[in-house]
Amino acid sequence: MGNIIEYVKMAFKNIKANKGRSFLTMLGIIIGISSVIMVMAVGDGTANAMNSEVEDLGTGQISVYCSDDAINAEAWITPEDVAAIKESITGVEGATPQDGTSGTTITGKGEFSVTLSGGTEDLQKSLNFNMKRGSYFTSVDVEEGNRVCVISNSDAKRLFGSDDVVGMDIEVDINGISGSYRIVGVTEQKENTSFVSYTYEGMPVSIEVPYTSFNYFGWESDSFYSVMVFSNDEASGEDVAQDIIHTLETRHQCAGEEYYQIQSFQDMLAELNSMLAIVTTFISCVAAISLVVGGIGVMNIMLVSVTERTREIGIRKSLGAKTSSILMQFLAEAAILTVLGGIIGIFLGLLGAMGACSLMSASMGSVIHPGIKASTILGATLFSCGIGVFFGIYPARKAAKLSPIEALRRN
Amino acid sequence: MDSLISVRDMCKIYNPGENEVRALDHVDLEIKKGEFVAIIGHSGSGKSTLMNMLGCLDVPTSGAYYLSGRDVSALKDNQLSEIRNQEIGFIFQGFNLIANLTALENVELPLIYRGIGRGQRHKLAKEALIQVGLQKRMEHKPSEMSGGQQQRVAIARAIAAQPPVILADEPTGNLDSASTQEIMEILKGLHEAGHSVILITHDNEIAEQAKRVVRILDGKIVEDYVNT
Numbered sequence: 189m190g191n192i193i194e195y196v197k198m199a200f201k202n203i204k205a206n207k208g209r210s211f212l213t214m215l216g217i218i219i220g221i222s223s224v225i226m227v228m229a230v231g232d233g234t235a236n237a238m239n240s241e242v243e244d245l246g247t248g249q250i251s252v253y254c255s256d257d258a259i260n261a262e263a264w265i266t267p268e269d270v271a272a273i274k275e276s277i278t279g280v281e282g283a284t285p286q287d288g289t290s291g292t293t294i295t296g297k298g299e300f301s302v303t304l305s306g307g308t309e310d311l312q313k314s315l316n317f318n319m320k321r322g323s324y325f326t327s328v329d330v331e332e333g334n335r336v337c338v339i340s341n342s343d344a345k346r347l348f349g350s351d352d353v354v355g356m357d358i359e360v361d362i363n364g365i366s367g368s369y370r371i372v373g374v375t376e377q378k379e380n381t382s383f384v385s386y387t388y389e390g391m392p393v394s395i396e397v398p399y400t401s402f403n404y405f406g407w408e409s410d411s412f413y414s415v416m417v418f419s420n421d422e423a424s425g426e427d428v429a430q431d432i433i434h435t436l437e438t439r440h441q442c443a444g445e446e447y448y449q450i451q452s453f454q455d456m457l458a459e460l461n462s463m464l465a466i467v468t469t470f471i472s473c474v475a476a477i478s479l480v481v482g483g484i485g486v487m488n489i490m491l492v493s494v495t496e497r498t499r500e501i502g503i504r505k506s507l508g509a510k511t512s513s514i515l516m517q518f519l520a521e522a523a524i525l526t527v528l529g530g531i532i533g534i535f536l537g538l539l540g541a542m543g544a545c546s547l548m549s550a551s552m553g554s555v556i557h558p559g560i561k562a563s564t565i566l567g568a569t570l571f572s573c574g575i576g577v578f579f580g581i582y583p584a585r586k587a588a589k590l591s592p593i594e595a596l597r598r599n
Numbered sequence: 600m601d602s603l604i605s606v607r608d609m610c611k612i613y614n615p616g617e618n619e620v621r622a623l624d625h626v627d628l629e630i631k632k633g634e635f636v637a638i639i640g641h642s643g644s645g646k647s648t649l650m651n652m653l654g655c656l657d658v659p660t661s662g663a664y665y666l667s668g669r670d671v672s673a674l675k676d677n678q679l680s681e682i683r684n685q686e687i688g689f690i691f692q693g694f695n696l697i698a699n700l701t702a703l704e705n706v707e708l709p710l711i712y713r714g715i716g717r718g719q720r721h722k723l724a725k726e727a728l729i730q731v732g733l734q735k736r737m738e739h740k741p742s743e744m745s746g747g748q749q750q751r752v753a754i755a756r757a758i759a760a761q762p763p764v765i766l767a768d769e770p771t772g773n774l775d776s777a778s779t780q781e782i783m784e785i786l787k788g789l790h791e792a793g794h795s796v797i798l799i800t801h802d803n804e805i806a807e808q809a810k811r812v813v814r815i816l817d818g819k820i821v822e823d824y825v826n827t
């Protein structure tokens with residue numbers, strides 16, 4: 189075994205002497221490894237980008253909603269419930285009912301449908317926006333049921349062609365009743381939030397209003413399907429959620445009925461991640477198949493190469509090579525080819541991942557960094573090297589075990 | 600003189616059973632160190648089979664074989680590899696050089712398998728190539744050389760490690776008469792330098808150039824005489 193360097197040298201010589209065949213052997217491995225790495229890196233990168241974005245805007249945000257049983261029992265959440273949650277639970281910074289309706293408006297730019305999200309001034313805590321102009325509506329507006337609204341700069345531009353619209357009115361028609369909303373604030377989207385808010389042509393204009401302003405349109409806004417609660421950083425989301433349920437159940441005297449359910453942002457995040465994991469698993473399967481196909485290619489070429497070289501094996505054995513020496517030589521060849529192919533594959537895979545990520549970043553307006561995991565690289569490399577070495581060794585072993593005479597007789 | 604090769608009652612049967620071929624039929628043969636023996640016979644008479652046995656390339660069906668006093672008829676694959684490497688230099692009719700290696704690299708092969716380091720290996724291989732007159736062809740590949748030159752590379756490969764026995768199976772079978780004579784002169788020179796040479800041929804003229812002639816027919820030795 190002291191001759192390992194000699195075997196490695198022999199192997200290099202043979203690889204160089206058979207460039208075409210060596211290249212084909214490596215190609216299978218290159219394709220397999222690079223596709224696995226690329227797919228995994230893009231998948232992980234996308235997941236990371238989504239997570240960090242969602243985390244940015246949503247931690248500490250808990251959504252409470254009524255179960256079907258509560259709806260049947262008409263145990264809706266009331267404004268008093270919301271106030272109680274806000275007042276009595278430690279760690280809660282704000283709470284707002286969530287009410288909404290839709291209507292239409294006509295401006296100089298045409299007719300638009302409008303989504304009105306109603307809540308208290310605490311609604312602003314949920315936003316992933318900065319105030320660009322004016323200010324958010326206040327508790328006074330909520331108390332008095334003022335028809336004031338906050339709009340995003342992009343929607344403002346769609347309605348009026350400018351975002352300098354504070355003080356202007358939006359005439360909204362809801363179920364045949366029309367009322368005007370005075371714009372008090374214009375918001376601006378934070379950067380890097382493409383996954384969360386995405387606009388398209390024909391999408392309704394969205395405004396945020398005091399929920400009490402809906403009274404004007406002929407119904408009383410005092411029972412809600414859901415309430416959004418904001419906890420501060422120190423509070424455990426789990427504890428706050430339990431306290432909210434407890435408060436609601438006490439107030440509605442329905443302990444144990446499971447009328448109220450919680451969806452925290454963490455839950456949504458987990459859901460999002462499990463969806464992503466399914467997609468990644470699927471794509472990984474496709475990539476794994478390409479790895480296997482690449483491996484079969486390697487196997488074929490190794491088989492052909494050993495068959496072609498049976499005579500050479502015979503010559504070497506007649507000169508005193510032992511079975512193990514022949515095996516070492518072929519092992520060295522297979523190892524060099526697979527390792528070289530692996531390195532090229534990793535390199536191309538990373539390059540492809542970066543290319544794909546920057547393409548995706550450009551088209552979505554959000555930065556995605558390829559998520560490169562050492563375990564992926566290691567796994568893919570070990571797998572294809574394993575295939576290369578195994579299928580290089582297996583036929584070589586068969587040939588090396590032939591008696592030199594038999595090997596020499598084959599041509 | 601010391602016994603080099605001692606074959607007793609050796610048989611080799613191919614395809615035992617219905618279509619069996621008795622390639623060697625109770626052969627006895629003694630060869631001493633330093634001899635130059637020609638084994639002659641028609642095609643199919645069993646010469647190559649005998650050479651394969653003598654060279655430990657194959658194992659006999661029955662009988663005993665002592666090489667330099669050692670019983671080698673029952674050795675394992677790896678031990679046979681060692682014997683071939685250390686005791687025997689082969690010269691084949693078809694040269695059996697490795698196509699993508701240079702002359703020098705081909706000659707180095709048995710030395711690599713013997714575990715000789717790079718420096719000494721180069722030196723021994725070069726010396727062997729010079730001995731067969733190929734000092735100007737060391738870096739050439741087999742495809743860049745004539746048949747006679749290729750066979751000289753094969754001879755250099757056989758002698759580079761200084762094995763006690765040189766086994767040549769019809770070494771001139773693929774060569775023209777000029778190259779044939781060149782090769783014969785080299786073999787005679789090796790014999791004169793003290794090597795034991797066993798030469799297999801079907802050609803009487805070539806056999807006459809050896810010191811001793813063993814004639815084989817249908818797997819049996821039918822004649823064994825010394826040239827005068």
Ligand SMILES: Nc1ncnc2c1ncn2[C@@H]1O[C@H](COP(=O)(O)OP(=O)(O)O)[C@@H](O)[C@H]1O
Pocket residue numbers: 613614620621622640641642643644645646647648649
């Ligand atoms: N591997 C083999 N299988 C079956 N028969 C063989 C084999 N090798 C040689 N023979 C037979 O054995 C006999 C002797 O062959 P061989 O030793 O090659 O003769 P020579 O070298 O004198 O021409 C021939 O009849 C040949 O057909």
Ligand SMILES: [Mg+2]
Pocket residue numbers: 646647648
């Ligand atoms: Mg023959």
